Amino acid sequence: MGPGYTKLVQGLPASVPFVGPEAQERARGRAFVARIGANESVFGPSPKARAAMQHGAADIWMYGDPESHKLRSALAYHHEIASENIVVGEGIDALLGYLVRLVVEPGDKVITSAGAYPTFNYHVTGFGGDLVCLPYRADAEDAVALVKMAAQVNAKLIYLANPDNPMGSWHAQAVVSEMIALVPAGCLLVLDEAYVEFAPEGTAPPLDIGNERVIRMRTFSKAYGMAGARVGYAIGARDLIRAFDKIRNHFGMCRMSQVGALAALADQPYLRSVIGQVAQARRTIGQIAAANGLVALPSATNFVAIDCGRDSSFAAEVLHGLIARDIFVRMPFVAPQNRCIRVSAGTMRDLDAFGAALPGALDDARQK
């Protein structure tokens, strides 16, 4: 007989949000040739960030500063807000978990889109929340419908990723601002801007840390190329940010990651060069798709959803064909988005490998 798990835990599925590429490699017994499935940045972090982490390895005997003071100060300067409006955490994933824990009791309603970020759903379910999922509209999260539904069911949280993962679509600032204006009292909009650095100028509404109904999530995992370092941050009203201190893992930050993020933030020219390389990679993915008779969806992220032109079974066959050809890619989970596969921006070499593998994967899929 084991311990007395909580009723909530007893009811939770054993399923996990994502299987890592390493697990797939172990199951296959073979490494991938191109790792372009997890929206990681193949272009890596700034060389200065890498050097800072390498230098920081000598200090690893010390716990990281639980307040991430230097990093928060630098972020505050960068965003022209105060440190007290920023909380740093072990990636957006951890911050989403803390946030859900702060506000969601069993039975509380939470609004998201069917097929949006599964790790958010994982946390909501994990704390007993009741997810209300609205369909995508034209491959985008239906921003205003989400907030209207929140008012209707008295929701605690609304999730919107802008730009969106897995489709790469995005809303212009005006749409998000309209949405923000409609957030009902007692409800909080989680604006996940993990990919915002890749989006056209003006996609993100101005930061308004006086608004207690919005929290913005940012990360060093995507444009800054440090997914493995686990550094995310949230921007919000002072009292909301302070509430994280009641529950977060204060000593949870890796010290090397803290110094790495600080150096990465300071190297904005490098960030801009990555954004340029990613834009080029998106164009290349679009060309590969077109050369194979497929349509690449517009993207404001570091990945491209490619419409495989048929149903989800077909897209899944294409995906499996690519994986069999040592190309790690993923696909959306929910219809109608799952007619697509999702390809992360890769190096020229990654995309050459993808371009070489796609025709065979498509042929195989068509013959199933």
Add this chain to the structure above:
Amino acid sequence: MGPGYTKLVQGLPASVPFVGPEAQERARGRAFVARIGANESVFGPSPKARAAMQHGAADIWMYGDPESHKLRSALAYHHEIASENIVVGEGIDALLGYLVRLVVEPGDKVITSAGAYPTFNYHVTGFGGDLVCLPYRADAEDAVALVKMAAQVNAKLIYLANPDNPMGSWHAQAVVSEMIALVPAGCLLVLDEAYVEFAPEGTAPPLDIGNERVIRMRTFSKAYGMAGARVGYAIGARDLIRAFDKIRNHFGMCRMSQVGALAALADQPYLRSVIGQVAQARRTIGQIAAANGLVALPSATNFVAIDCGRDSSFAAEVLHGLIARDIFVRMPFVAPQNRCIRVSAGTMRDLDAFGAALPGALDDARQK
């Protein structure tokens, strides 16, 4: 108006378990000369671990393996158990948080000792648990009393650190084994062995992964010298370990930390050299205490509690005197342990600075 926090969160204090030394330095406007207050390992990690992390910085664009497969395999080999009996997490702190979340519902009883590890209490309170704290006996956690109390109040969890923090005391294997045998059904003993590598051979009972009533916590933060990397692990029955997958932050591990821990584990000769250096530092701390007319308590850890010979106010004055002299140390929170200050094993230079500062700190305290 902010978001609708849960009832539980509304009732939580804003206090945090520990203030970091960096925050103290900022408040003082001056750096510490000796950082010997947080039981970090001034001797650092194995040079091989440091090299592995430095090398790993190049791979930081990739998420860490969410299963920490290589590290768990190496730990399984090291401990002669199966990987499925090990879960890796962002330090013991995170694992304690996950564990509490798995089993503690509001009002559930949890047994610990008055003045034992505050971060465990933080998690218990954070999930609405009801702490029952028993007094230390002869500066040690009262192992058998804890487990008897658990039976009496139908507790979900019992916490025992062996060796103990903050006193450095330890129980021989036979005592812990007796305790384990008495854990009631439906209850789980959390055996925090963060410092066990420093303890005399035979302090830890043999691992028994068939026993569903015990979970063991280990870390790379102490003897392995990697506090800033945030790598801890728990050893337990397969079903219990699997339950962590329902709620943990699967992608929470820093990739550099994973490779660092793997290399640190492989370098057991270095670990032994650190254990030797720590033993020497404990002796030096004992000599400094004796030279100042104070008694150093026996310790099986990388720190020493020094009995200042009077009450907690006096010890606090000594502590403040040391901090004013740029020596970062801490002290126990609860009587009668708080008649002591707690000094971590330092380098010769750290302990020279401590030895130079202590007489003045004592003089000042005596004159208050």
